[in-house]
Amino acid sequence: MKSHQTAQTMKPATAAKKLGVYLPATPAEFQEGVVSRTELNELQANPPEWLRELRLNGPHPRPVVAAKLGVSIAGLARGGVTEALTTEQIDALKEDRPEWLEKERATQAEVRKEAARIKKRDAERAEQDR
Template sequence: MTARKTPQTMKPATAAKKLGVYLEATPAQFREGVVSRDELNALQADPPEWLRELRRNGPHPRPVVAAKLGISISGLARGGITEALTTEQIDALKAEAPDWLERERATQAEVRREAARLKETRPE
């Protein structure tokens, strides 16, 4: 007698995080159900139009916004950005280049330089 394998499932919030999309912008069907590992793999391999559209135009979750701006998530908070932004809003912020964004980019660049320096000095 073999035990039946139950498919591994996750909450929609976890699946949205893994897909890099803002949960509240996903279709109701996605938000209200559970997502199996196979469904997640299928969404990643062949994204439906709604997923391609969200990835292209947003709204994007904070980690994606931070990455697109070249700053940390903490830097977003310090800059007063607490909500999801669309690609258009991100591009407008980049074009406007407010002082806080330039400071955060400089801070992030310094953090990366320091991390690279530490990596070089550590013995293998």
């Protein structure tokens, strides 16, 4: 057994993903270094100004954009959105309500509805098996 533990570290891309921010928009020192688990926890607990600003105004990574628009990441791609978007751009899309966005929101609603149906069915089956 080891008598000392080494700090668990991660690449900046992994840390950015865990923080929900777009890596190219982060400060250079964040992009160029490694992030320890302790540092990540500190960033989550007490976000610095740059992190608060990115989370508020973006640019946001595609998973965050998809969530804010209520569509899947694949739906974003089908709609032609392949880059990170700012909060302002996301709000403009919500206001403009392009046809692709309405279609993808409807598709996502159906996916959620089907997932809920399957979950309910499985719960009922599990209850019957008891």
